[in-house]
């Protein structure tokens with residue numbers, strides 16, 4: 001690091017625009033890790049059973065608020081899991097009451113707990129048209145599920161065969177491409193003049209697909225969309241550190257207990273809530289872009305979702321000796337392995353203000 005490089009960095013308090021908190025004992029075991037650094041998070045609705053109606057979302061929000069540490073002001077921003085039976089009026093009522101921030105499209109079978117997702121987009125067009133009218137964003141898990149399509153191509157094929165046709169059919173619909181993992185995704189977002197933005201995870205800025213497979217199979221680096229080759233990781237880094245308002249943080253922190261990852265058919269998902277800010281400061285420093293970290297974590301997301309930026313701030317400090325995080329956290333549901341970036345971390349969130 002150059003001698004004159006900053007040793008502390010103060011940012012508006014960040015938000016997480018894509019987060020899995022789960023429910024029950026797991027929720028109670030993980031929520032404090034997000035609430036420590038983040039003011040708000042968009043909460044994914046892929047519970048079992050999923051969060052389908054406004055009433056489901058209200059009940060789930062209350063369970064999250066209940067699980068928070070005393071005094072926490074963390075704000076869960078709720079989403080609805082789009083199904084072919086979703087009622088447009090219920091979605092509109094959820095938005096009007098201020099409860100619902102977005103609706104989530106899971107192509108059926110694309111990822112964890114997505115079997116109740118959408119098979120035929122025509123069936124959800126009335127809901128999407130209503131969302132376009134009322135300005136409610138659609139968050140998309142952008143992968144096709146066609147068995148013939150190679151898993152590493154599923155995002156690119158989704159853009160070409162599903163997302164682009166949908167956006168041409170309904171240009172007024174605001175779409176968030178969640179957890180973008182490819183240069184194709186980045187380029188597609190950059191090509192759009194309006195109504196398209198993308199979230200990028202912490203881990204996709206750090207690992208490529210080698211992390212999963214070289215030297216043995218490493219289930220704790222397996223997530224969906226699966227990490228791609230190095231050229232894609234570099235494209236994601238460039239987008240995230242560019243300051244471009246169309247890119248913002250969505251950690252996609254997705255806890256599964258270790259026995260469900262370390263087995264013959266392991267679940268997809270990486271747990272990063274606890275060390276995300278340290279990892280991101282490292283990445284942005286490597287890219288010479290520490291001055292653009294705040295845009296990525298704290299400014300671009302609120303602008304896209306039409307929310308105010310947080311009044312509070314946090315300060316990160318760079319220590320000479322590496323900071324350590326636990327290898328695993330213990331939850332009432334079982335142990336959850338923490339994302340290991342495979343390099344020492346030096347940045348740590350040291351204080352919160354306001």
Ligand SMILES: NC(=O)N[C@@H](CC(=O)O)C(=O)O
Nearest residue numbers: 020111112223224254268269
């Ligand atoms: N990202 C993942 O690998 N897993 C997520 C689902 C998702 O976001 O696709 C999960 O719920 O476990």
Ligand SMILES: [Zn+2]
Nearest residue numbers: 111141224225
């Ligand atoms: Zn997803």
Ligand SMILES: [Zn+2]
Nearest residue numbers: 020044252254
């Ligand atoms: Zn996710």
